[in-house]
Amino acid sequence: MIRFENVGLRYDMGPEILRDLTFEIRNQSFQFLTGPSGAGKTSLLRMLFLALKPTRGLITILGRDASTLKRTELPAIRRRIGVVFQDFRLLDHLTTYENVALPLRVRGREEDSYRRDVVDLIKWVGLGERMDASPVVLSGGEKQRAAIARALIDQPDILLADEPTGNVDPPLARRLLRLFMELNRTGTAVVIATHDLALMDQVEARRLVLGNGRLEIYD
Numbered sequence: 001m002i003r004f005e006n007v008g009l010r011y012d013m014g015p016e017i018l019r020d021l022t023f024e025i026r027n028q029s030f031q032f033l034t035g036p037s038g039a040g041k042t043s044l045l046r047m048l049f050l051a052l053k054p055t056r057g058l059i060t061i062l063g064r065d066a067s068t069l070k071r072t073e074l075p076a077i078r079r080r081i082g083v084v085f086q087d088f089r090l091l092d093h094l095t096t097y098e099n100v101a102l103p104l105r106v107r108g109r110e111e112d113s114y115r116r117d118v119v120d121l122i123k124w125v126g127l128g129e130r131m132d133a134s135p136v137v138l139s140g141g142e143k144q145r146a147a148i149a150r151a152l153i154d155q156p157d158i159l160l161a162d163e164p165t166g167n168v169d170p171p172l173a174r175r176l177l178r179l180f181m182e183l184n185r186t187g188t189a190v191v192i193a194t195h196d197l198a199l200m201d202q203v204e205a206r207r208l209v210l211g212n213g214r215l216e217i218y219d
């Protein structure tokens with residue numbers, strides 16, 4: 001689905017922070033991406049989302065060389081990728097319900113066809129009471145759950161989540177992990193960037209470990 005070959009990344013004239021990354025995110029796979037703070041997890045997720053270009057190497061996404069994609073082709077590819085960023089990126093002028101429904105609205109779906117699914121998912125992540133609230137009044141953990149619901153609502157081919165349980169307590173973190181695993185069972189490839197060893201220990205899953213600019217893979 002997404003393949004990296006000898007990918008390297010540097011910011012501006014700085015040192016190469018990621019080197020010789022060669023790996024694949026396969027269809028319907030489930031993996032954690034981990035490594036110390038500053039190891040480059042967020043940078044790697046941004047390259048997977050085609051939001052950041054590598055300084056060398058090849059990224060192939062859905063069979064296409066990412067460097068040859070036209071700007072106009074990017075939105076269609078990105079729509080197949082669900083992302084949960086560390087800063088959530090919710091729209092403050094929309095309610096929780098509207099934020100979560102946004103990917104479906106952008107795709108031109110009629111509200112009648114998705115209202116039930118959006119409401120059910122919002123309840124599932126424990127935000128039933130916050131359906132009509134603006135993100136401005138949500139706590140960090142509530143925003144995180146709204147961002148997760150928005151990333152999942154359109155059943156993406158791949159989900160990229162950056163510390164998706166960083167702002168919630170352990171029981172809720174376990175519940176969110178179950179939600180990611182359920183999504184994976186229904187066909188979505190999942191990449192979860194996390195420092196949380198207790199979370200990773202709950203599942204037998206592939207681990208991509210970044211350190212000193214390089215990637216070690218434990219299948």
Ligand SMILES: Nc1ncnc2c1ncn2[C@@H]1O[C@H](COP(=O)(O)OP(=O)(O)OP(=O)(O)O)[C@@H](O)[C@H]1O
Pocket residue numbers: 011017035036037038039040041042043044
């Ligand atoms: N926009 C940028 N410009 C310059 N350097 C950057 C930029 N973004 C990240 N870096 C640097 O790249 C390195 C990797 O950062 P990144 O945020 O990818 O790591 P991380 O593993 O996600 O860290 P954390 O776990 O703390 O979120 C760090 O040294 C960081 O300072």
